[in-house]
Amino acid sequence: MRGYNEHMALHWKLVVDASDPHAQADFWAAALGYAVEDNSLLIDRLGAAGAIGPELTLEHGGRIAFRDLVAVRHPDDSYDPESGTGLGRRILFQRVPEQKTVKNRLHIDVHAAPGERAAEVDRLTGLGAAVLRQVKEPGGEFTLMTDPEGNEFCVH
Structure with missing residues (x-):
C-alpha cells in the first residue's frame, strides 16, 4: 500500500482545440517526430457494430479516421493495437467551432x-x-x- 504522499504517476494527454485537427496532428507529428495515431481498426469495429456512422469519419492519410479528433504519440511509447491509442506521451487535437x-x-x-x-x-x-x-x-x-x-x- 502506498503512503499518504506516495502517488502513482497518472496517465495523461495534452488536449488542443483545433479548427482542423488532422492538419494540426500532421504538423505536430512532423514537428516533434511523433506518430499520428491510427484508429482505423477501432473505427471499423465501431462502424460494424452500428455505434458510429460515416458522418463521424473521414479519410486522411490513406486511412479512415475520426472526423473531429486525432492524436499524435511518441514513437517509442507503447500503444493499444486494438484501438491505435497511445499509452504514453500524447497530444490529442479536437475540433471546436470557434477560432483561437x-x-x-x-x-x-x-x-x-x-x-x-x-x-x-x-x-x-x-x-x-x-x-x-x-x-x-x-x-x-x-x-x-x-x-x-x-x-x-x-x-x-
Missing part, C-alpha cells in the same frame, strides 16, 4: 540540439509555423513561434 482568440495559457517548448535553434526554426517554418519574435532574457534565449492555427510555442 487569445494567448495560450499552456504551450509546448521544443528543445533544439545545442547550436541548432536557427535550423530548427527554419525547419518548423517550412512545416507551416511562423516566427512571432526572438526573445533574449536573463534566463535564456528562445524563438516564440505559432503553429498553423496560431497556437504559440517556443523553440529553445
Whole structure:
C-alpha cells in the first residue's frame, strides 16, 4: 500500500482545440517526430457494430479516421493495437467551432540540439509555423513561434 504522499504517476494527454485537427496532428507529428495515431481498426469495429456512422469519419492519410479528433504519440511509447491509442506521451487535437482568440495559457517548448535553434526554426517554418519574435532574457534565449492555427510555442 502506498503512503499518504506516495502517488502513482497518472496517465495523461495534452488536449488542443483545433479548427482542423488532422492538419494540426500532421504538423505536430512532423514537428516533434511523433506518430499520428491510427484508429482505423477501432473505427471499423465501431462502424460494424452500428455505434458510429460515416458522418463521424473521414479519410486522411490513406486511412479512415475520426472526423473531429486525432492524436499524435511518441514513437517509442507503447500503444493499444486494438484501438491505435497511445499509452504514453500524447497530444490529442479536437475540433471546436470557434477560432483561437487569445494567448495560450499552456504551450509546448521544443528543445533544439545545442547550436541548432536557427535550423530548427527554419525547419518548423517550412512545416507551416511562423516566427512571432526572438526573445533574449536573463534566463535564456528562445524563438516564440505559432503553429498553423496560431497556437504559440517556443523553440529553445
